[in-house]
Amino acid sequence: MDTSDSTVSFTTAPGFCPDCGSILPLLGDQGGVTCYSCRRTWNAEVFGDMAISYNIHFNDLNAYSTSMQKDDEDDEADGPVVDRRCPQCQNDKMSYATLQLRSADEGQTVFYTCTKCKFKETENS
Structure with missing residues (x-):
């Protein structure tokens, strides 16, 4: 050397x-x-x-479980909310998302999700 x-x-x-x-x-x-x-x-x-x-700092063992519990407790919608009755629990609020699944000259598919029971429903428009 x-x-x-x-x-x-x-x-x-x-x-x-x-x-x-x-x-x-x-x-x-x-x-x-x-x-x-x-x-x-x-x-x-x-x-x-x-x-x-x-220094090595380790996360608390409960750090991830508390954040997951917080996500489960949130009753927030997955998208915009509309006045639509859920066929399963009769809640009157559902969130929706749209996708173009069929050919371009046909309407888009709307996916509705109940904000209360998370029931999912689709509609071809």
Whole structure:
């Protein structure tokens, strides 16, 4: 491995390649590091007295279950709401969405969903 200061091109901050100035990757298993740009290999001294630290924060075990419960509790519609009676629970509000499923010269298909019981119904218009 190369560590002599007489062969470096310029003086850089720790963590940068003294030969080409590129940022160096973290140390490998053998204690050395190879520059991605110039492919020169350096000892750990090229990092100087730098110290690397990190923290790992884990989510609470209940973090995802509470968000799923919140989604289940919401009685919001999946689209615009219209006055239409649900044939299953007799609720008078249904949301709808439209899609063009048939050929272009025919009407679009309307999908209705009850805002209370989530019953689904289709209508070809």
